[in-house]
Amino acid sequence: MEDELTPQNATLKFPEGFLWGAATSHFQVEGHPTEMSTRLSDWSKWTAIAGNISDSTTADSACEFFSRYQSDIELLGGLNLGALRISLNWAVLCPTSGEDGKRSLDMKEVEYYRNLLSSLKKRNITTFVTLFHFCLPEALADDEGWLSEKTAIEFGRFAELIARELGEYIDYWITINEPLPYVYQGYVDGSWPPGQKQHYLNAFKAVRNMLKGHALAYHAIHKVIPDAKVSFTNHWRPFVPRNKWNPLDCLVTHMRNRVFNHLFPAAIKHGAMQFPFPLNFEPSIKALCEPIEGLKDTMDYSGVNYYTRDMSQHSFEAPFDFFGRSWRNLEAEISCMGWESYPDGLFEILTKELKPYLKRSDGKDCPIMITENGYATLFPAHLVEGDWSLTDEFRIKYLISHLMAMHKAIQKGANVKGYLYWSLLDNFEWAEGLKARFGLVRVAFPTQERTLRKSAYVYAKIAQSNTLDPFI
Ligand code: FCB
Numbered sequence: 001m002e003d004e005l006t007p008q009n010a011t012l013k014f015p016e017g018f019l020w021g022a023a024t025s026h027f028q029v030e031g032h033p034t035e036m037s038t039r040l041s042d043w044s045k046w047t048a049i050a051g052n053i054s055d056s057t058t059a060d061s062a063c064e065f066f067s068r069y070q071s072d073i074e075l076l077g078g079l080n081l082g083a084l085r086i087s088l089n090w091a092v093l094c095p096t097s098g099e100d101g102k103r104s105l106d107m108k109e110v111e112y113y114r115n116l117l118s119s120l121k122k123r124n125i126t127t128f129v130t131l132f133h134f135c136l137p138e139a140l141a142d143d144e145g146w147l148s149e150k151t152a153i154e155f156g157r158f159a160e161l162i163a164r165e166l167g168e169y170i171d172y173w174i175t176i177n178e179p180l181p182y183v184y185q186g187y188v189d190g191s192w193p194p195g196q197k198q199h200y201l202n203a204f205k206a207v208r209n210m211l212k213g214h215a216l217a218y219h220a221i222h223k224v225i226p227d228a229k230v231s232f233t234n235h236w237r238p239f240v241p242r243n244k245w246n247p248l249d250c251l252v253t254h255m256r257n258r259v260f261n262h263l264f265p266a267a268i269k270h271g272a273m274q275f276p277f278p279l280n281f282e283p284s285i286k287a288l289c290e291p292i293e294g295l296k297d298t299m300d301y302s303g304v305n306y307y308t309r310d311m312s313q314h315s316f317e318a319p320f321d322f323f324g325r326s327w328r329n330l331e332a333e334i335s336c337m338g339w340e341s342y343p344d345g346l347f348e349i350l351t352k353e354l355k356p357y358l359k360r361s362d363g364k365d366c367p368i369m370i371t372e373n374g375y376a377t378l379f380p381a382h383l384v385e386g387d388w389s390l391t392d393e394f395r396i397k398y399l400i401s402h403l404m405a406m407h408k409a410i411q412k413g414a415n416v417k418g419y420l421y422w423s424l425l426d427n428f429e430w431a432e433g434l435k436a437r438f439g440l441v442r443v444a445f446p447t448q449e450r451t452l453r454k455s456a457y458v459y460a461k462i463a464q465s466n467t468l469d470p471f472i
Contacts, residue, residue, distance in 0.1 A: 019418030020463035021083025042141035087130035117169035156216025248314035252324030271296030336378035374422035381434035
């Protein structure tokens with residue numbers, strides 16, 4: 001580590017051994033034939049219902065990663081990237097209950113992931129594997145999903161089975177991806193399964209079961225692989241009041257920050273959920289704050305997903321909503337997701353907000369991995385030929401400004417060990433469908449042709465040299 005801060009106009013050097021990679025998730029890329037032919041998960045069912053996906057596309061084929069993974073791994077290597085984040089298709093891997101009523105693994109499907117993961121390991125690629133990336137097996141989804149403790153128990157069991165079968169290929173485990181956005185979209189906004197609206201209590205009940213599931217999975221993996229590196233990913237978003245002189249804007253900003261950013265990591269730090277005043281006096285919420293067995297300190301590293309910040313304002317609608325609503329600053333530089341590019345937020349998260357969670361109570365330090373960060377452009381799914389979207393200056397600008405912020409944080413002492421760009425390929429972006437394109441690599445969905453964008457070349461150069469020239 002250099003003593004002085006590097007001036008931000010010089011070539012920036014990253015620490016030796018820094019890990020550069022890309023992130024994906026199974027549903028968004030796979031187009032898994034077993035899943036899609038019988039709609040085995042809540043998400044494959046959800047996409048089949050008209051009106052749920054804004055551009056009326058589905059993930060039935062997505063990037064056909066299921067059959068194309070070998071050449072996509074070649075692409076990854078060609079970009080000098082040494083890490084890939086994938087997720088496992090729980091619905092496909094554990095489709096039915098065994099004779100004892102417990103789910104067991106479908107070994108044919110396990111073989112698929114064994115081949116995929118061993119192909120990565122053969123090429124010396126560090127693997128990040130997520131066990132729950134938003135998709136539930138349909139039987140669990142139909143039986144209350146994360147509102148039921150049964151899902152947590154099944155999840156712990158799934159983690160143990162995977163640790164036994166595939167553990168040798170997994171370098172970094174991610175139990176659950178972004179629990180708060182998941183429950184927000186599913187129980188408050190209603191734009192993701194199970195499609196409930198304004199049901200904050202259910203959202204918090206689901207978080208409690210996700211914490212239980214995380215704790216069970218953490219210990220199950222460690223029982224099989226004592227030195228496994230296990231964590232979850234937190235979606236971090238700085239919240240700022242629309243009007244800092246308005247006490248109600250400040251109140252909702254505070255509530256959003258404590259719940260959206262801190263609920264999950266703070267529960268892991270303390271072993272129980274903690275809600276901000278006055279929510280903590282509400283009896284049904286208080287009941288959720290009982291300690292969760294085995295939860296405390298179940299984090300070996302810190303997985304950070306970062307995209308944007310949120311301007312928050314109160315709402316005059318009755319009854320008073322402690323979480324207010326977002327306000328979109330139309331003067332800011334925003335992506336097609338409506339997300340403002342705000343690299344300073346990444347610096348703030350890495351140097352300030354994360355601090356309470358970087359040392360466990362047993363003294364163990366948790367290094368930081370940036371497990372997602374990226375930029376989307378909007379191009380309809382039917383496009384095939386032409387030079388559409390290849391000279392993606394906005395993505396390059398976003399990438400460089402965020403890497404500069406990360407570098408500045410590292411110089412300030414943040415122990416960041418790696419960065420995974422979201423995403424390697426254009427893919428299926430949940431309720432937005434195929435049109436919101438996050439890829440370093442463009443995918444022409446009708447032909448599945450892959451074409452490197454200019455950002456891919458820029459990122460490849462950074463990864464190869466482990467340095468960043470801010471004037472690229
Ligand atoms: C994150 C999700 C990921 C992807 C990006 C754009 O919230 O984890 O699957 O959709 O957003």
